[in-house]
Amino acid sequence: MDKRNKILILDDDTDWLALCRDLLGTLASRPEIFTANNARRALALIETEKIRLLICDLKMPRIDGLQMLAIVRRRFPELRTVVLSGLEDEEFRSRAYALGVDLFWLKTEMQRSSKLFNECLESLLGQADRDLDSGFRGIQSKSLMDIIQMECLSRSSTVLRISRGPLVAKLWLLDGELVDAEAEGARGEVAFQRLLAWKSGTFENLPAEPKHERTIQKSVNALLLESAQSIDENANPAGPDSVESASHRKMIWKLSQLTREGADFILATPPEGQGEPEAIGTQSVASIAHWSRRADEIAHRLGDKLEAGPLAHISGQNLERRVLLLSRGDKAFLVGWPTDATGNLPEKSRKLVASWDS
Amino acid sequence: MGFLKKLFGGLAAVQQLPVGTITVDRNARIIASTVSSGYPRNLLQIIARDILELLHEARVAQMPLAEISLHFGSLLITARELRGGAIIFLLPQTALLPTPNTSRP
Numbered sequence: 001m002d003k004r005n006k007i008l009i010l011d012d013d014t015d016w017l018a019l020c021r022d023l024l025g026t027l028a029s030r031p032e033i034f035t036a037n038n039a040r041r042a043l044a045l046i047e048t049e050k051i052r053l054l055i056c057d058l059k060m061p062r063i064d065g066l067q068m069l070a071i072v073r074r075r076f077p078e079l080r081t082v083v084l085s086g087l088e089d090e091e092f093r094s095r096a097y098a099l100g101v102d103l104f105w106l107k108t109e110m111q112r113s114s115k116l117f118n119e120c121l122e123s124l125l126g127q128a129d130r131d132l133d134s135g136f137r138g139i140q141s142k143s144l145m146d147i148i149q150m151e152c153l154s155r156s157s158t159v160l161r162i163s164r165g166p167l168v169a170k171l172w173l174l175d176g177e178l179v180d181a182e183a184e185g186a187r188g189e190v191a192f193q194r195l196l197a198w199k200s201g202t203f204e205n206l207p208a209e210p211k212h213e214r215t216i217q218k219s220v221n222a223l224l225l226e227s228a229q230s231i232d233e234n235a236n237p238a239g240p241d242s243v244e245s246a247s248h249r250k251m252i253w254k255l256s257q258l259t260r261e262g263a264d265f266i267l268a269t270p271p272e273g274q275g276e277p278e279a280i281g282t283q284s285v286a287s288i289a290h291w292s293r294r295a296d297e298i299a300h301r302l303g304d305k306l307e308a309g310p311l312a313h314i315s316g317q318n319l320e321r322r323v324l325l326l327s328r329g330d331k332a333f334l335v336g337w338p339t340d341a342t343g344n345l346p347e348k349s350r351k352l353v354a355s356w357d358s
Numbered sequence: 359m360g361f362l363k364k365l366f367g368g369l370a371a372v373q374q375l376p377v378g379t380i381t382v383d384r385n386a387r388i389i390a391s392t393v394s395s396g397y398p399r400n401l402l403q404i405i406a407r408d409i410l411e412l413l414h415e416a417r418v419a420q421m422p423l424a425e426i427s428l429h430f431g432s433l434l435i436t437a438r439e440l441r442g443g444a445i446i447f448l449l450p451q452t453a454l455l456p457t458p459n460t461s462r463p
Contacts, residue, residue, distance in 0.1 A: 291416055298408050301408070306401060308432050315429070317425050318421075
């Protein structure tokens with residue numbers, strides 16, 4: 001049986017894939033090299049080929065590198081990940097490391113110092129061999145609520161096993177719907193509520209159990225909202241926890257507005273230097289916020305030059321989604337919609353923005 | 359007769375809005391245009407440059423757009439990307455013209 005390590009390279013540039021394949025072919029451990037030019041194919045290969053190391057580009061169409069890394073970190077916590085990107089922005093580097101990648105390398109650097117790069121890969125593959133049977137690695141800086149929302153938004157089927165010291169809880173998810181929960185001796189909705197009161201812990205993804213008995217009928221958003229209210233009521237009103245749960249409740253309420261209207265995401269961008277952008281439903285916050293600011297600025301400038309009247313909104317679309325940019329107060333709001341969204345989208349976006357802003 | 363012209367002829371008139379289509383290459387050079395030749399060329403050039411910049415910035419933000427529309431009070435600018443360039447439709451929004459339906463089925 002072939003015991004060689006398996007490396008998967010994910011990049012939308014096929015020429016680059018060929019170049020990487022040649023370069024990694026010189027590794028001393030002679031790993032088996034797989035290539036994929038899109039995230040879907042890469043995920044299929046990781047599932048079927050027991051890939052040990054993923055080398056991933058960041059800038060790709062449809063599912064970008066950061067999204068891909070978030071997915072593999074959840075689904076395949078033992079997989080070693082390397083980002084190989086042409087983006088020299090430090091923000092991407094820190095975001096990639098925040099997602100738990102093992103190595104971030106620039107494409108230009110890789111070409112210049114391929115020997116060093118190969119040594120790093122050999123080292124990672126060696127570590128992967130040692131770590132194979134011990135421990136789990138997870139996403140950094142994500143709350144339990146974030147993880148549940150991410151699983152539901154990506155319509156995952158999995159069992160989330162969450163542990164907090166001696167306590168162990170499980171959540172059964174099927175096609176993005178919460179089917180059952182088990183925590184602190186309780187099951188169903190009660191267990192889910194108890195679980196959400198946990199402030200810290202670790203989690204891992206277990207294989208899905210499609211035939212598991214369903215005990216929860218309500219939507220995740222409704223449950224999250226109820227849980228946040230319950231936590232709020234139980235908390236000391238003067239304590240710091242109440243502030244945290246209030247912000248959670250606010251966030252959940254915004255999320256429920258978003259899903260009720262059928263939008264993919266919403267991003268609120270304040271003027272430059274006046275706070276951080278806020279978003280729900282998208283991870284590429286900084287880059288999209290930058291575009292929102294620029295687009296708003298360019299359109300206003302153009303409107304003034306042409307004497308074309310006030311700017312009502314900017315709309316755009318591609319194969320995946322439609323976006324609508326509009327201003328409210330001094331903020332620019334970008335709302336993403338699926339391409340099959342119906343109705344008067346400018347009007348629906350305005351309502352969404354108004355409810356968000358209130 | 360003609361005294362009104364003598365009185366107000368020197369004052370700037372309201373700027374007309376462009377009507378028609380322009381096709382631009384990736385360098386914002388106008389390749390073809392159906393916009394009246396009376397409309398200032400430099401303004402068409404500004405439209406082309408700004409539209410291409412919007413499309414370019416969207417690509418940089420990893421949100422490439424095949425089509426973009428700027429909805430102003432009295433003008434609708436719609437652009438579709440064409441291999442780095444774009445075709446840009448300019449349609450004034452006046453009471454005499456049917457307002458295009460921005461919502462799609």
